[in-house]
Amino acid sequence: MKTQLKKGTLDMCVLAALAAGDSYAYELVGILSRTMEVSEGTMYPLMRRLQAEAWVSTYLVESASGPSRKYYTLTEEGRRQLAWMQREWREFVNEVNGVLGLAAGAAEGESS
Amino acid sequence: MKTQLKKGTLDMCVLAALAAGDSYAYELVGILSRTMEVSEGTMYPLMRRLQAEAWVSTYLVESASGPSRKYYTLTEEGRRQLAWMQREWREFVNEVNGVLGLAAGAAEGESS
DNA sequence: ACCATGTACCTTGCAAAGCAAGGTATTGAG
């Protein structure tokens, strides 16, 4: 469920998570999954996009408990992009809530 | 812009607008355009979907200034669907803001 | 009569994004 709602917000969520510290795709799925549903099939293509846009850069780190991890760091441009996305996000939420609010006022109690 | 963010919210917005009173596709574009960007190419297929799901029903009304208008009414099921969508929407907004908030707290001032 | 403008309907074809399902390789436990 909620698949459609996530469109366009996951990049922002990942960038926000990376703003709190470097991480790798597999771990990011776990981190975001504490709050919302995400799958690996979504994550890996997403990370490629972020890198293609130069919003993140990568480096490899060997792990003692499995294959090497591909860590991602937020770039300066990524940081700017995150700020811009957050502005758009808040704006959009207001727009939608505006439409919902209008309807709520007209559909429910028209007290005074 | 913001095309991706709209995915999944436009149906809800249209249902909300219809909760305030019957309307037709062309007019709905105008109504929603006061708050957010929508185009006809989006609206007409959308209305077909809503009707296919039985969330709206239609009736024709002749117009003095152009072709007949296809009015849409919210059905009982549509009303229930709208309520459910709004719940999902608020939940989702909280989830995303949660992820953004975590990052904000960790990235900016770590006072105390 | 002609044409532009506004109203009102519609479709086709594309692009973007999320996801299930599948696949590979490494490490450690039983």
Next chain:
DNA sequence: CTCAATACCTTGCTTTGCAAGGTACATGGT
């Protein structure tokens, strides 16, 4: 030696928004 967990990845499908195009009616201007 097999099983699970870690960690990477791709292919194909689906949904949705949108630009671009097309139809038809009414009105006003020329």
